[in-house]
Amino acid sequence: MLLAHLPALVIVIPLICAPLCVLLRGKDWAFIVALLATWASFACSVLLTIQVMKVGTISYAMGGWAPPYGIEIRLDALNVFILLIVSGIGSVVAPYARNSLLLEHIEERAYMFYCAYLLCLCGLMGVAVTGDAFNLFVFLEISSLSSYVLIALGSDRRALTAAYQYLVMGTIGATFIVIAVGLLYQATGTLNMADIANRLPEAGYTNRTVIAAFAFMVIGAGLKIAIFPLHQWLPNAYTYAPNIVSAFLAATATKVSVYILLRFVFSVFGVEFSFVSLPTAIPLLVLAVLAMFLPSIVACFQTNVKRVLAYSSVAQIGYMVLGLGFVSVAGLTASILHLFNHALMKGALFLVLGAVFYRIGSCNIDRMAGLAKQMPWTMAAFVGGGLSLIGVPLTAGFISKWYLILAALEKGWWYIVVLIVVSSLIAVVYVFRVIEAAYFRDAPDDLVNVAEAPISLLAPAWILVFANFYFGVETSISVGIAERAAQSLMGAG
Amino acid sequence: MDTQDFIALAMLLPLIGTVMIWMSGPRPNQREVVTVVTAILTFLCVLQVLPPVLAGENPTLIIANILPGLQFAFVVEPLGMMFALIASFLWIVTSFYAIGYMRGHNEPNQTRFYMCFAIAISSAIAVAFSGNMLTLFIAYEVLTLSTYPLVTHNQDEEAKRAGRTYLGILxxxxxxxxxxAILWTWYAAGTLDFTKGGILKGKIDDGLVIVMLFLYMYGIGKAALMPIHRWLPAAMVAPTPVSALLHAVAVVKAGVFTVLKVIIYIFGADFLTETGASVWLMYVAGATVLLASLVALTKDNLKARLAYSTVSQLSYVVLAGALATSFSLVGGAMHIVMHAFGKITLFFCAGAIMVASHKTEISQMRGLGWRMPFTFAAFLLGALSVIGLPPLGGSWSKWYIALGAADAEQLIFIAVLMISSLLNVAYLIPVFARGFFGPRDEERAQIADTHHHDHDHKSADHAAYGSRIVEAPLFCVVPLWVTALGCVALFLYADRLYAMLEPIVK
Amino acid sequence: MNGPKHTSASSSSGEKQSWLDDTQNIDKIFWGVIFLSVILMLLEPFYYKKPYFSFEGSFGFYGWFSFLACAGLVLVARSLGRVFERGEEYYDADRNSGEDNR
Amino acid sequence: MLWGIPPGLLLILGVLLVPLLPGAWRKAYMTILPLAGLWALAGAETGVFYTFTFFTYEIAPVRIDGLSLVFGYIFHIAAILSVVFAWHNNDTVEQMAGLAYAGSGIGAVFAGDLITLFIYWEAMATTSVFLIWARRSDSAFRAGMRYLIIQVGSGVLLLSGAILMAHQTGSVAFDKMTLGNLATWLILIAFGIKCAFPFFHNWLPDAYPEASVTGTVFLSAFTTKCAVYVLARGFPGTELLIYVGAAMAAFPLFYAAIENDLRRVLAYSLNNQLGFMVVGVGVGSALAINGVAAHAFAHILYKSLLFMAMGAVLYRVGTVKASELGGLHKSMPLTTIFCIIGAASISTPLFAGFIAKSLTLSAAAKDGYPVIWLILMFASAGVFLVSGVKIVYFAFFANDGGKRCKEAPLNMQIAMGLTAILCVVIGVYSPWLYSLLPNDVAYEPYTLSHVINQLQTLIFSALAFALLIRFKFYPPAVNSIYLDFDITYRKWLPVLYKWIVSLVSPGWKSMLQDLRNGLHRMVAYMFRHHGPEGILARTWPTGSMALWVALLLGGFLLIYYS
Incomplete structure (x- = not known):
């Protein structure tokens, strides 16, 4: 009965396949294994999603040990949604790897990449599925460590320093999380998240240990999420990582971290504790608003388009945190929806940049001038992703903003509405800077005869662009799941 | 095929045309044949939707459910029908004109030009057919974006600056x-569908209606209410066919069309008049009408003058909307048509002058009328229509807007309309009159010698000017006469237009 | 009537002289007008007048009224003219040629 | 009606053929067209024709009755005479404009509703302006623009009135109106502008002298008389008009007396004659309306004749400034004679004006307006002085300016001759004109007292002129213009506008500049902090990143524990 073990399979498959890549060594074999593994986990995720949507929360005891003693895999709407994002992006990005890596001079170590990639995937999905707090930390570390490796693979020398910084900061974040878990264990005597949630009220809302655990958890997760001003590791990491890694991490890693925050703040600690007894909402909202603006403006002045997107990511995280800070079903829906949509748009844009880099060896805005003539499909994909990033209707980005603004209106916070709108306008500026260069400027002399990117790079990018439009028009799936997840987080579902 | 298919086809055909234009890029003749054929087919498709609309139906086409209760949908009602008809019809005319103009001017990047043009028309038709505010918004934005490359067509510094203004403001x-405003409406009313009588009544505070109206009216930047009108004169750096069809018809009319749609189907005319929320808008629109005309007076560049004239004329429609009586609304809708034909004629003429003689400033055009009599005569017809004089279409729309002002007991706006007419005379007619009656600079000296002494000086002048007719290419002159005669036809058949539009307020 | 005096001197000798070129003839016309006026006044008692207004019936009303009216008109106009007179270029003074369109 | 085409429209549509015909054919065609129209009209029945519904309005394009017929006839006659006068002219635009203008005037006279009236009203404005521009001088262009704006202004007032009328009554019928609401006031002012009411009159002496030689002849006939007609139709018996008319009859004479440009003198005296008609409309009795119609009829003829004569002088000499003319009777004897006939026709017995004007005068007298009657008497003496004696004297006699030229072209002579004959015939055989008048009123102009009184008036006016000239009281003709009410919009308004602009403009510009500077400063400021080298975009050392983590944690804990 394979279906019953799906929750385990989804993480076990990449976990097993990762060493297999190393064993096989050959870059083509490793590629095939990695590809199959990601696609298999994606298939599992899809099946799981269907199951969860049909029957509700699934609980799966690892090795047959019943919770709270054994390790529990627990899947509700939010979990499967994250799972879907991670494995979905993973499987779109994986086929891209072959060509993208070629140029970045690491083909002889390709198997290492695939191994790290699979481990990272495994770790991220593990975080998403586990019901155990400590386990969550373990999976987080798996993903983090492998992502340091992935980033360090970047062809630019600065990738190493970036990876190092990421390592340091990531470790601090992870440490904070493990401290929080430890404190929670001290207060409640359990590591199962559902159990912790049950026992916390007994420990009391004024318990200093619990409060400290909460603070550590928020900051730790915030660091991994790259909440402003804890985002400093992110621009370099995304900029200097290999393009495929940027795409993958931008679309998944921060999303999983947001999941951690959501899970702990809403499910484990509970709304009552997190927001009613503690004044968490206001600081988060302030940070979110700052994040919506300052990095956006920074993005407007950047010359490296990857860096533009990196800063834009920080800004977009602001939206997610903003929705979270509303502490309402609508806000959370917006937040979770944006998690998903942002994965789509950023994934698409970074893949496009990968294709650009593949042909012209740079992502500098001046080097990209006039590129639309030579690489029309690539730049068209950029426009598609960019429109979604701005939040133009019929794209996914619009839907998340729509819900975000509705949530703000529901609260009656019209000034937040104004801020959201204004920050979207800043997005218009940085996206259009690139489009303007690519479409309305003349190409540099040495770049007049650039060929269109190969189909293996274009196809994944276009799949994501298409997804951006699809989920901008047909929203029942994404909004449906996000709404359910939000309801369950708020304790209504 | 039923009506739904034609609705879809009307919007799809230009897009298909875009692709075909792209593919035939290296072969100009084929490319332009594709453009013209697409334009004609598109118009025929739009025409197919007309009979059911005239019969009082509202053909509907639902593409997708974006959100629960919010569809990406197209519903054709008379107002939209009218807008789609003029946009698609004038596209045919403009296509021919553009061939003459673009070739006459040896413009670069013509393929991109024709492509973007087709996309813009497609989105204009989509604006016209939109069934709810969100769909309209989407089409509206596509229209903005697709015209940006047209504005920056020249790719020089000036064009880029203008492009930034254009895109920035819009x-x-x-x-x-x-x-x-749309989100707020959705939040308050739970729907965005265009509904007769409006959807906001009773849904929001009376005091907030003003705020909402403000958001809508200044949100619709294409209506060019002062002080956010700057993009329109800026857009004049575009090639003239663009100024003609897009910045006299499709884009700007999409703006005022949206204004009417919002007032009729979102707010509801009754709701607006009950709350009095639109009084400020009347004054702003009235001020725009007059101020823009005063600015137009000072412009020597013909296209700039026409641009400000457009700003002024657009506010007629906004004013009509703000008055929100049944007469004014129909009058406003009629004005969209009337002004479209009048102003496109004027822009065509400006372009023809540019092609034939490379003159852009009015002060350079003295005596030019003798060399380009057909162009200048058409200019007069267009100008008279814009002014609102019989026997040209513009007079009827003015009649109904003013009648609406009388209905709304806002007599001052009748005065505004009439003063505006006089200002229109003051800035439009000299272009024509100078062209015919002012002696050309270089021939002045010669005339000064013969003047008053040579008893047959009239005929001598005539010979001097008349013998050297240097008209624009036929591709330019024929279209501008088509639209000029259209102005006359609109005068004679205005009652049919009225009958078609009347259901929007019934 | 001082005109002809000057012109007779300046006009070309070959031209046919008009009857009016002779100053004496002008004087004849002048006296002729006066003569006619007197005659018309003398007619006053010899016809029946049906006045609408009393003043209309006064002696030679049409004559003297017209005379006064015309003399008054010209004299008033003359003094008004001094006030309102301007050079022919008055309205064009501040116009720089060519640029304006009004 | 000819081929089912309404009068007026016949000429307008007929114009479209004009540019297609070659020279001589064209002239024949242009002459025959109004003749045909006249012939068709002569056989027309009274009634309302071609009615139809447009929108919701009942449109009555043709209403033929006594009043409209008189004006219809004379407009056709004027059109024929003007065309003949313009035979020598080959300017296609002018030819077309002239005929179309005549057609519009005729159309307006037969309009049975306000919409039709408005259409022809504006058509008159737009077609007639070409006759001014046809002079093709800079000043003609400007005068034409002023003229057009004022004429269109009258049109839009009429439109506003019609709109308000339609709003109040739902009907746009054009019948007798009473003042009392905004609609009728607007319509009255609209009519008043075209009728050159005081303060609205400047377009007339401004534009007519600037028009082309033949253009002025056309112009003098239609616009103002059409306005008189609509006043007689819409506002008969409106007392206000009596006073307005009296003022109109009097004040232009002062300008006419001193003006240098003889066509301007004629324009002012035209204005004065309109005053008579307006008084007649104001009196409104059957006799008065008859007087109005008869006066308009006669006035069109003799004023045309005078303008033709001046036109011929302008055509031959190149100027009509009194200061530069004189002695032309030697060069242009026939023109001189025609001009004298025109001057005589103003009010001399046996000429057209005599039998027409006395109707109005006696109507005013009968209804008991002594002061008005005196003013009219003054005006009628004065107009003979300035538009009769003065014109003839300064142009053809006076100080011989030494100008020698050919006699007027044959076609002009024919036109003037025909007009002169008409003036005389009508004056000699009064029943003919009287039979055309709308009302049946028995009136006998040729009574002994009337003739003697009129002769007294004329001769004493001439006497006054002779004395004034002889004793050098008459202001000498000098090159100058005289300020009129148009200084308000030709001088003061532009000055005011410039002044306001000079006040507002710097502030506006500096505001824009400030805005631009502010924007630049803002961007620069942002660049300082957000630019690649700014604090927010720089790569921070790991240590300071960690510091921020600590700070934030501390901050959160502080908030939570406090």
Whole structure:
């Protein structure tokens, strides 16, 4: 009965396949294994999603040990949604790897990449599925460590320093999380998240240990999420990582971290504790608003388009945190929806940049001038992703903003509405800077005869662009799941 | 095929045309044949939708459910029908004109030009057919974006600066204000469908109606209400066919069309008049009418003058909307048509002058009329229509807007309309009159010698000017006469237009 | 009537002289007008007048009224003219040629 | 009606053929067209024709009755005479404009509703302006623009009135109106502008002298008389008009007396004659309306004749400034004679004006307006002086300016001759004109007292002129213009506008500049902090990143524990 073990399979498959890549060594074999593994986990995720949507929360005891003693895999709407994002992006990005890596001079170590990639995937999905707090930390570390490796693979020398910084900061974040878990264990005597949630009220809302655990958890997760001003590791990491890694991490890693925050703040600690007894909402909202603006403006002045997107990511995280800070079903829906949509748009844009880099060896805005003539499909994909990033209707980005603004209106916070709108306008500026260069400027002399990117790079990018439009028009799936997840987080579902 | 298919086809055909234009890029003749054929087919498709609309139906086409209760949908009602008809019809005319103009001017990047043009028309038709505010918003934005490459067509510094102004104002206003208004409407009313009588009545506070109206009216930047009109004169750096069809018809009319749609189907005319929320808008629109005309008076560049004239004329429609009586609304809708034909004629003429003689400033055009009599005569017809004089279409729309002002007991706006007519005379007629009656600079000296002494000086002048007719290419002159005669036809058949539009207020 | 005096001197000798070129003839016309006026006044008692207004019936009303009216008109106009007179270029003074369109 | 085409429209549509015909054929065609129209009209029945519904309005394009017929006839006659006068002219635009203008005037006279009236009203404005521009001088262009704006202004007032009328009554019928609401006031002012009411009159002496030689002849006939007609139709018996008319009859004479440009003198005296007609409309009795119609009829003829004569002088000499003319009777004897006939026709017995004007005068007298009657008497003496004696004297006699030229072209002579004959015939055989008048009123102009009184008036006017000239009281003709009310919009308004602009403009510009500077400063400021080298975009050392983590954690804990 394979279906019953799906929750385990989804993480076990990449976990097993990762060493297999190393064993096989050959870059083509490793590629095939990695590809199959990601696609298999994606298939599992899809099946799981269907199951969860049909029957509700699934609980799966690892090795047959019943919770709270054994390790529990627990899947509700939010979990499967994250799972879907991670494995979905993973499987779109994986086929891209072959060509993208070629140029970045690491083909002889390709198997290492695939191994790290699979481990990272495994770790991220593990975080998403586990019901155990400590386990969550373990999976987080798996993903983090492998992502340091992935980033360090970047062809630019600065990738190493970036990876190092990421390592340091990531470790601090992870440490904070493990401290929080430890404190929670001290207060409640359990590591199962559902159990912790049950026992916390007994420990009391004024318990200093619990409060400290909460603070550590928020900051730790915030660091991994790259909440402003804890985002400093992110621009370099995304900029200097290999393009495929940027795409993958931008679309998944921060999303999983947001999941951690959501899970702990809403499910484990509970709304009552997190927001009613503690004044968490206001600081988060302030940070979110700052994040919506300052990095956006920074993005407007950047010359490296990857860096533009990196800063834009920080800004977009602001939206997610903003929705979270509303502490309402609508806000959370917006937040979770944006998690998903942002994965789509950023994934698409970074893949496009990968294709650009593949042909012209740079992502500098001046080097990209006039590129639309030579690489029309690539730049068209950029426009598609960019429109979604701005939040133009019929794209996914619009839907998340729509819900975000509705949530703000529901609260009656019209000034937040104004801020959201204004920050979207800043997005218009940085996206259009690139489009303007690519479409309305003349190409540099040495770049007049650039060929269109190969189909293996274009196809994944276009799949994501298409997804951006699809989920901008047909929203029942994404909004449906996000709404359910939000309801369950708020304790209504 | 039923009506739904034609609705879809009307919007799809230009897009298909875009692709075909792209593919035939290296072969100009084929490319332009594709453009013209697409334009004609598109118009025929739009025409197919007309009979059911005249019969009182509202053909509907639902593409997708974006959100629960919010569809990406197209519903054709008379107002939209009218807008789609003029946009698609004038596209045919403009296509021919563009061939003459673009070739006459040896413009670069013509393929991109024709492509973007087709996309813009497609989105204009989509604006016309939109079934709810969100669909309209989407089409509206596509229209903005697709015309940006046309504005920056020259790719020089001036064009880029203009492009930034263009995009800056239009996107900022639409995202910053219009979108907020739409969201608010959705939040308050739970729907965005265009519904007769409006959807907001009783849904929002009376006091907030003003705020909402403000968001909508300044959100619709394409209506060019002062002080956010700057993008329109800026857009004049575009090639003249663009100025003609897009910045006299499709784009700007999409703006005022949206204004009417919002007032009729979102707010509801009754709701607006009950709350008195639109009084400020009347004054702003009235001020725009007059101020823009005063600015137009000072412009020596013909296209700039026409641009400000457009700003002024657009506010007629906004004013009509703000008055929100049944007469004024129909009058406003009629004005969209009337002004479209009048102003496109004027722009065509400006372009023809540019092609034939490379003159852009009015002060350079003295005596030019003798060399380009057909162009200048058509200019007169267009100008008279814009002024609102019989026997040209513009007089009827003015009649109904003014009648609406009388109905709304806002007599001052009748005065505004009439003063505006006089200002229109003052800035439009000299272009024509100078062309015919002022002696050309270089021939002045010669005339000065013969004047008053040579008893047959009249005929001598005539010979001097008349013998050297240097008209624009036929591709330019024929279209501008088509639209000029259209102005006359609109005068004679205005009652049919009225009958078609009347259901929007019944 | 001082005109002809000057012109007779300046006009070309070959031209046919008009009857009016002779100053004496002008004087004849002048006296002729006066003569006619007197005659018309003398007619006053010899016809029946049906006046609408009393003043209309006064002696030679049409004559003297017209005379006064015309003399008054010209004299008033003359003094008004001094006030309102301007050079022919008055309205064009501040116009720089060519640029304006009004 | 000819081929089912309404009068007026016949000429307008007929114009479209004009540019297609070659020279001589064209002239024949242009002459025959109004003749045909006249012939068709002569056989027309009274009634309302071609009615139809447009929108919701009942449109009555043709209403033929006594009043409209008189004006219809004379407009056709004027059109024929003007065309003949313009035979020598080959300017296609002018030819077309002239005929179309005549057609519009005729159309307006037969309009049975306000919409039709408005259409022809504006058509008159737009077609007639070409006759001014046809002079093709800079000043003609400007005068034409002023003229057009004022004429269109009258049109839009009429439109506003019609709109308000339609709003109040739902009907746009054009019948007798009473003042009392905004609609009728607007319509009255609209009519008043075209009728050159005081303060609205400047377009007339401004534009007519600037028009082309033949253009002025056309112009003098239609616009103002059409306005008189609509006043007689819409506002008969409106007392206000009596006073307005009296003022109109009097004040232009002062300008006419001193003006240098003889066509301007004629324009002012035209204005004065309109005053008579307006008084007649104001009196409104059957006799008065008859007087109005008869006066308009006669006035069109003799004023045309005078303008033709001046036109011929302008055509031959190149100027009509009194200061530069004189002695032309030697060069242009026939023209001189025609001009004298025109001057005589103003009010001399046996000429057209005599039998027409006395109707109005006696109507005013009968209804008991002594002061008005005196003013009219003054005006009628004065107009003979300035538009009769003065014109003839300064142009053809006076100080011989030494100008020698050919006699007027044959076609002009024919036109003037025909007009002169008409003036005389009508004056000699009064029943003919009287039979055309709308009302049946028995009136006998040729009574002994009337003739003697009129002769007294004329001769004493001439006497006054002779004395004034002889004793050098008459202001000498000098090159100058005289300020009129148009200084308000030709001088003061532009000055005011410039002043306001000079006040507002710097502030506006500096505001824009400030805005631009502010924007630049803002961007620069942002660049300082957000630019690639700014604090927010720089790569921070790991240590300071960690510091921020600590700070934030501390901050959160502080908030939570406090």
């Amino acid at each position: 996107l900022t206003s639409s995202i910053g204000l219009l979108l907020v």
